[in-house]
Amino acid sequence: MSIRHSLLALLSEGPKYGFQLRQEFEVSTGDVWPLNVGQVYTTLDRLERDGLAESDDLDTDERQRNFRITRAGEEELSRWLRTPPDLTQPPRDELVIKVLVAFRLPEVDVFEVIQVHRRYLVQLMQQWTRLKEDESHFDLAFALAVDAELFRLDSVVRWLDAADGRLRRFHLEAAEDRTVAPPRIRRRIGAHR
Amino acid sequence: MSMLELRNVSKVYGEGATEVDALSDIDLAVERGSLVAIMGPSGSGKSTLLTIAGSLELPTTGDVMINGTNVVGMSRYDKARLRRRTIGYVFQDFNLLAGLTAVENVSLPLELDGVPLKRARVQGMSALDALGLAHRAGRFPDELSGGERQRVAIARAVVGERSLLLADEPSGALDSVNGEAVMRMILAACHGGVAALVVTHDAKLASWADRVVFLRDGRAVDETLPPQPPEELLSQQATNP
The missing domain is CATH 1.10.10.10 (Winged helix-like DNA-binding domain superfamily/Winged helix DNA-binding domain)
Structure with a gap:
């Protein structure tokens, strides 16, 4: 600001x-x-x-x-x-790093880690929403500033949802690969011939 | 006594190899005056939970208590009467009848319940008026904007003495300002004593709720803690400007 x-x-x-x-x-x-x-x-x-x-x-x-x-x-x-803020360089996002680390560690349930953060963010959004709940003293500038926070937090929740979905798909595909591994290898060998 | 209580509810579709657990061991209570949101991705069981909570479908096992009465084992006639008198539904696509005006749509559930036409219309007008739509009462759904149609749907859901409001993605395809207006109306109904259960994948809508339950693969995996006082946010900002 x-x-x-x-x-x-x-x-x-x-x-x-x-x-x-x-x-x-x-x-x-x-x-x-x-x-x-x-x-x-x-x-x-x-x-x-x-x-x-x-x-x-x-x-x-x-x-x-x-x-x-x-x-x-x-x-x-x-x-x-009229000068756009510099959004070209993505910020080093601590949450992204935590999810990536959780994904790498075999003893950590990455989905549980994602849910911990999702719950925290939704709770934070509940707090921000309470701030604009009372319309009796409506203040446009305040409502805009609160909306900005809510949209920012919402985008993080959406990223967590997307990460959750992508990781589940990855796990499913990895499990399927393990199940059908022998035929796939044979097909590859066949293709080489 | 909770207005809505699901006790150990499970729902299984199909049999044998095609069996799918849509819901497993759900325990959920919604008190009068409170707004509970169910969040989860597509296919997590949100809509199944709502249809069971609204007695439109029976659970495979478990009990569904509405205002202290178990819906499981109730006759079709009694369930239909319970739905007409106690439960209001708000759907994503509004579900208004195209051939009826706004006030006719709102008063229809009362008329179906045997309330005399004149009295039903008066109550319908009162519900529309509370949502700022009295001046559009004579309009047909296709003459109303998306936001107005959803307001009519909410008026229809709370008209009369309804005390349980069930909403499935109630902001539908509305923009965020109209979506917020919808949640404000549902919250206002709760402040009037209604118990509301809203299912959504949208965190901005869910954040209006007193409690958010997270659903995953048919199971309630987590829920929010009671919200902290919002003023804390401002004091934190003041110390970190």
Whole structure:
């Protein structure tokens, strides 16, 4: 999550005070990514230093200062919004590694390992779902942020399901191969002739 | 007393060499006001479990208790009456009758149960109204969107005094926003005292449940623990921004 660009986005709506930016940042990210106060003000100082934002009275505290976005800041925001995050390199996924290791170890039931993780993920999804269950104080930004978490976790569950299915098929085929091994060998010999 | 209780339920299809164990030793209870989801891949026995829970099929062995009454051994007439009065079904493909309007579809189970037409329609309208569909009551299924058709199906499942709702992939082919709306409606019915059992392969739908049971090759292999308070997630985020 880029605090820098989120603050630029808030400033693109119009000039704002430091304390106001902190409050609006928390609202816009649905409280899912709370910040400590220092991060907002440090980032505002850097935005000023880089010429992306400016304020009038440098002597007053950041909370009381009125910030506005510069032309360079607007251009930076526009560029950032349209730059896809780098998804070309797959992250080193601990869960994938655990399943691969479990598959290799003969004394480990890989399906039991998969189920342990599946259950944990579904429980986590239940927690996230509870967060958006109460619609009486509906917050669009919060709902979007929770959806993002749910979709991310769901994709991991789907991968586990796919891995489960693929490994079962592998085991079945391996068992069938063992059962019909002699005829297959004969067929191969025959083909060579 | 649980609204639905399966005790040591097994179901075998075929005989001899063609025998298939569709369900084995299932113990499952669904309390009033709670939503239980059954998750599992295709062929794991989810739909068989639901049809047995709904008394549409009998188990090979074991007991199916609905509101304290054992369905096994019950006459066909009594089972049909139990289904009309107590159980509501929601299917993936809605199963609405094309020649009936939304309100006629919803009030049909009441009419079949002998409720006078006028009273059945009033209750049907009330169920539609609760799901925000009163203004579409006179429309036929092919005049409704997919989301609206599924809402009508849910209204039909909970109309009257039904206390057990059984749903098979209730969001069907709906998009995720409409799928969520369907689960919210089922949850609202549970908050009103209905016991609901939903089978799905979709973790996003299952995550609305109080408890998720994992089915594999006809056996209940695992289930979720009681959910932790959701606020914990936010406090964890706050410490790891």
